[in-house]
Amino acid sequence: MSTTALQIEVAPVERTSPKKVVAQPIALVSPHSWATMARLGWSMLFHDRLKLAGTLVGVVFAVLLSNFQVGIYFSLLLRNTMFVERAGADLWITPPGTVALQGGDGTVPDSVVAVARAVPGVEWSAPLLMGAASVKLPEGGQKPVMLVGTELPALRGGPFNVVAGTPAALAMRDAVFFEGSRRELLGGLNLGSVREVNGHRAQAVGFTSGLLPFGPSYAFASFDTARELLHRSNHELSYAMVGLSPGADVRAVQERLRAQFPSQEVLTLAELKQRTIGQVLRESGIGKSIGSGVAMSVLCGFVIVALTMFSAVIDRVRQFGTLKALGATNLDLARLLLVQAITCAVIGVLLGETLVAWFLRAIREAEQPLTLPPWLMVATLAGMTVMCMLASSLALLRVRRVEPAMVFRG
Amino acid sequence: MIEVRKLRKAYGGGALAQTVLHDVDLSVRSGEVLMLVGPSGSGKTTLLSILGCVLTPSGGSVQLAGHELMGVPEASLPMMRLRYIGFIFQSHNLLPSLSALDNVRLPLLLRGWSSGRATAESTELLESVGLRDKLVCLPSQLSGGQAQRVAIARALAGRPPIILADEPTAALDAHTGQGVMETLTRLAHEGGHTVVVVTHDNRIFKFGDRIVRIEDGRITEDTAHANA
Numbered sequence A: 001m002s003t004t005a006l007q008i009e010v011a012p013v014e015r016t017s018p019k020k021v022v023a024q025p026i027a028l029v030s031p032h033s034w035a036t037m038a039r040l041g042w043s044m045l046f047h048d049r050l051k052l053a054g055t056l057v058g059v060v061f062a063v064l065l066s067n068f069q070v071g072i073y074f075s076l077l078l079r080n081t082m083f084v085e086r087a088g089a090d091l092w093i094t095p096p097g098t099v100a101l102q103g104g105d106g107t108v109p110d111s112v113v114a115v116a117r118a119v120p121g122v123e124w125s126a127p128l129l130m131g132a133a134s135v136k137l138p139e140g141g142q143k144p145v146m147l148v149g150t151e152l153p154a155l156r157g158g159p160f161n162v163v164a165g166t167p168a169a170l171a172m173r174d175a176v177f178f179e180g181s182r183r184e185l186l187g188g189l190n191l192g193s194v195r196e197v198n199g200h201r202a203q204a205v206g207f208t209s210g211l212l213p214f215g216p217s218y219a220f221a222s223f224d225t226a227r228e229l230l231h232r233s234n235h236e237l238s239y240a241m242v243g244l245s246p247g248a249d250v251r252a253v254q255e256r257l258r259a260q261f262p263s264q265e266v267l268t269l270a271e272l273k274q275r276t277i278g279q280v281l282r283e284s285g286i287g288k289s290i291g292s293g294v295a296m297s298v299l300c301g302f303v304i305v306a307l308t309m310f311s312a313v314i315d316r317v318r319q320f321g322t323l324k325a326l327g328a329t330n331l332d333l334a335r336l337l338l339v340q341a342i343t344c345a346v347i348g349v350l351l352g353e354t355l356v357a358w359f360l361r362a363i364r365e366a367e368q369p370l371t372l373p374p375w376l377m378v379a380t381l382a383g384m385t386v387m388c389m390l391a392s393s394l395a396l397l398r399v400r401r402v403e404p405a406m407v408f409r410g
Numbered sequence B: 001m002i003e004v005r006k007l008r009k010a011y012g013g014g015a016l017a018q019t020v021l022h023d024v025d026l027s028v029r030s031g032e033v034l035m036l037v038g039p040s041g042s043g044k045t046t047l048l049s050i051l052g053c054v055l056t057p058s059g060g061s062v063q064l065a066g067h068e069l070m071g072v073p074e075a076s077l078p079m080m081r082l083r084y085i086g087f088i089f090q091s092h093n094l095l096p097s098l099s100a101l102d103n104v105r106l107p108l109l110l111r112g113w114s115s116g117r118a119t120a121e122s123t124e125l126l127e128s129v130g131l132r133d134k135l136v137c138l139p140s141q142l143s144g145g146q147a148q149r150v151a152i153a154r155a156l157a158g159r160p161p162i163i164l165a166d167e168p169t170a171a172l173d174a175h176t177g178q179g180v181m182e183t184l185t186r187l188a189h190e191g192g193h194t195v196v197v198v199t200h201d202n203r204i205f206k207f208g209d210r211i212v213r214i215e216d217g218r219i220t221e222d223t224a225h226a227n228a
C-alpha cells in the first residue's frame, strides 16, 4: 500500500529538451457538432447490431401494423365508393337528402333525364334504378343483393369489372349479372344458373369482380328487367346520371341543373363520394376502430423503440460519461440520439414498406383486402420519424443525468 | 498553471455531508509533472475531478491558467474542459465503436477542428506514441498498453495545457505501465504540458518532478524530485 514512506528513486528518464515550451489554452472554434455527432451516433448504432435489430423490430412492427390498418380502412372505403367511382357520371341528380346510393331514398321522375339532356354542357344523361332485392337460394333461405338497373345499350352505371359474360347479354329476358366473389354465397351460381329474385325468374349471364360494399353485393340488370324485379312504377327512377361535354365546367352545369330541378339534389361525383364515405364511417364506426388500431400499433412501436434506445444508453453509460468528460455537451449528445432515432426510423420504414409491398404482391386478388395510397409511404416515414424522435427522449433524459465524474470511478 | 487555495469539497448536503477535501493548498507550475499519491479514499480522485472541471468545488479557490473555477456555472464546464484539459483514465475508456484514429480525432472535432486537420494531428500523435500501424484498429483489437497509449494520444490531442491522469497504470502490468508512463512524461516534457498523475504505484513515482501526498483530504507531504 502507499501508506509506506515515499521512496524517491533517481529517475532514469532522460529529460532531453531544455527548451521551455508552455502549452497554451486551446482556442475553440464553433464545432460541426451535427456532423461529428452523426458519425459517432452511427458508429455506435452499427457497432451493436443486436440492439439495432431490436430497435428496428419496433419500427418495422409499427410500420406493418399501421399500414395494414390503414390499408384495410381504405380498402373498405374504396369498396363502398367503387360503384359511384366506376359509374362514370360527373353529376348525379338524386332525391333530396340522399346520403349514399342505396336506392331507398325516394325517387326522381323519369322526365328528369330528357330535360337534363337539353341543359348546356351536358353530353349525356341516363337513368338508374337501384334497390334491395332478395335472391332465393336452392337449399332454402335467401340472400340480399343491391340490384342496379341501367339503360341499354349504353349501360351507363354498370355492369363493370366484368369477369365473365358480356354486358350485351343483359338485353335478354330476365338476365342478371352477379358479383363473382359471391357465387358460393348465392348457392353456387354459374353462367346460366336460374334463381328467383323478388319472386321473379332471373338468370345469371355474367359476373363482376370486387363490387362488395358493406351492405349486399351489387347485381346488374337492364333498366326494364330491374324495374320488373324491383316492382317499380313506370315513371320513377332512383337517380339520374349526367356526363359533361368536354370542356364544360362542373360547377356551372351543376348550378344550371339545380335551377332546372329545384326539388331534387344535384351532386358532383366528389360530393357524392364524400357523402358515401361519411355514411360508411357513421354507420360502421370503422373510423374509430381503425384509428385506435393505428394508435395502438404506433404506441407498441414507440414503447419498443423507447425501451431499446434507453437500454442502449444504459449499456453505454460509461461511454456517454467519457464523452461528457471530453467536453461533449448535453446538446451534442441530444443530437447524437436524434440522429440515431431518425436513422432507425428511415431504415425501419424502408424494411417495413418492403415487407408491406411484398405482402401486397402475394395477396392481389378480387377482395383487395388492402388499399395503400402512395402518400401513405411518406406519411409513414414522417410518423415513424416523429415516433422515434419522441422515443429517444427517454434515452435523452438518462443521458442528461450522466455525470462526467463517473468515469473516474471504478 | 494550477493554483488551488483552501479548496474544500463535501459530498452530499445537510447532516449527511461528508467533507473529503479540507483546505487543500497546491500550486502546480507550468510544465511540471506532479505525482499525487496517497491511500485509497484519501480524496485523490476528488481533487483530480475538480481540477478537471468535472466536479465543482464546495469552497476555496481553484485557478487554471488564471481562470477561476469557483462559481463557474455548470453549463460552462464542458467548455473549460475543452480549453484546458486532457484526461487519461484508469481503464482507457476509448469508445469501442471508433478506430484508434477516430478516438483521438474526437476531442479535436469537439473543439471545432476541421476533419482534415484533426486527422493529420491525430496521426502524428499516434505515431509519437508508437502506434503508427494501429490507426484503423478498434480498441478491442489493441492490447491494454496500446489502448492506454491511444488514450494518451487522445489526452494530448489539441495540446491542452493540463493533462490529468487517474491511476493510468493500474490496469497494466509493471513493465507495460513503465512504458506508458515513459511515453506520457516524454511527450509532456516535449509539449510543455502540466501533468497531474494520481497513483499509488510507487514504481512510477520516479516519473514525477514532484510528489504530493494526500491523506484524509489533507496534503501531508510535498517533495520536489531529487533530480528535478
Ligand SMILES: Nc1ncnc2c1ncn2[C@@H]1O[C@H](COP(=O)(O)OP(=O)(O)O)[C@@H](O)[C@H]1O
Pocket: B011, B012, B018, B020, B038, B039, B040, B041, B042, B043, B044, B045, B046, B047
Ligand atoms: N460521489 C460521491 N459521493 C459521496 N462520497 C464520495 C463520492 N465520491 C467519493 N466519495 C468519498 O470521498 C472520499 C474520497 O474518495 P476519492 O476521491 O475517490 O479517493 P481516492 O481517489 O483517493 O481513492 C471517499 O471516502 C469516498 O467514499
Ligand SMILES: [Mg+2]
Pocket: B044, B045, B046
Ligand atoms: Mg481514486
